[in-house]
């Protein structure tokens with residue numbers, strides 16, 4: 047079981063190149079199920095989750111070639127199967143994103159219910175209700191979703207989301223591209239990964255309007271073709287390394303990072319005393335004087351990203367003053383708190399909010415976490431802590447961060463992976 051050891055106290059300095067976005071590529075890959083010819087993706091991050099999605103699409107009969115050195119994926123159909131089995135879906139919830147494309151293109155799909163995960167129950171009711179609105183018949187039994195399109199295929203529909211859902215927006219956006227007629231997705235998610243998926247679908251021949259807004263209008267077409275599309279940069283990876291620069295009191299250039307994709311994260315970092323400066327090729331992050339406590343509430347984009355909550359909390363642990371961190375998206379996303387407390391952080395959780403009182407110094411300790419972003423928040427704390435921190439269960443990290451310890455070591459961190 048790999049572990050990562052960090053000896054803290056070294057200010058980071060240098061340049062980090064930001065990879066393609068995990069949460070973009072995990073939606074772009076299943077979109078290939080819609081196309082009559084090969085989809086070529088570029089700037090593909092080398093992540094465990096990409097390998098899992100590759101295995102799932104190959105299980106469905108797709109021909110997938112992942113060139114890690116060239117950072118490309120070539121995905122060619124047609125799918126010959128329509129079942130996403132439990133043993134794959136349980137490893138990665140994003141597997142449910144094959145549902146919409148399979149029903150839209152092949153008329154039938156049998157996908158294991160993803161089940162919950164460490165951060166919450168993670169229901170998929172909005173995905174299913176949207177497909178039903180488009181005419182699909184949905185049954186759920188023995189832990190599997192069975193979805194069937196009507197004889198003439200899915201029909202366009204007006205779908206209003208009661209809560210903003212990234213995955214449901216993606217599944218239904220993909221399904222709508224081949225539905226008969228107009229589909230309108232109201233209260234759609236606006237995350238940059240949705241915009242990236244829409245731009246790729248348009249390259250494949252889809253007709254989509256309202257990109258970047260919370261109201262997407264899709265006019266169904268008879269068929270989509272393959273295309274070539276570069277995966278958008280990972281705003282959460284960029285935000286994570288911005289926090290790494292800030293927590294160590296260093297200065298780091300994030301190659302390829304986009305200020306507009308950081309949303310409220312950039313504003314909040316600046317309010318906390320972190321310099322976030324836009325340059326032609328990326329963002330320069332430098333801690334100004336002291337760090338001070340700032341309150342955050344997680345919200346759908348362009349609000350403060352829930353995927354940045356744990357990393358920002360680690361930063362607030364060494365700020366001057368207090369910070370209230372409120373998590374509104376998931377019901378159990380404070381698992382990093384007890385581990386940060388073992389390193390000397392002062393955090394009190396009250397329901398969906400955590401009060402963080404900054405301390406002068408954290409102290410290194412053996413820690414572990416149960417989800418991707420909680421894990422990386424412990425790495426950040428270890429970078430600032432006095433002494434040695436060993437983070438266990440790093441397979442969580444490998445799901446969403448490409449070569450984390452190499453990228454951090456290259457800018458001065460004393461960090462290494464232990465077998």
Ligand code: EPZ
Nearest residue numbers: 069072140168169170171172173210211212213353375376
């Ligand atoms: C995506 O998950 C991301 N994953 C998550 O990133 C991210 O935290 C989340 O969006 C929010 O931004 C991928 O893109 C692969 P949601 P998703 O549907 O689509 C409720 C990471 O660390 N909901 O936007 O599953 C749900 O319970 C991961 O990279 C329903 O009630 O998130 C939650 O409270 C973690 N019914 C809220 O909506 C549904 O049918 C937002 O969930 C669907 C969702």
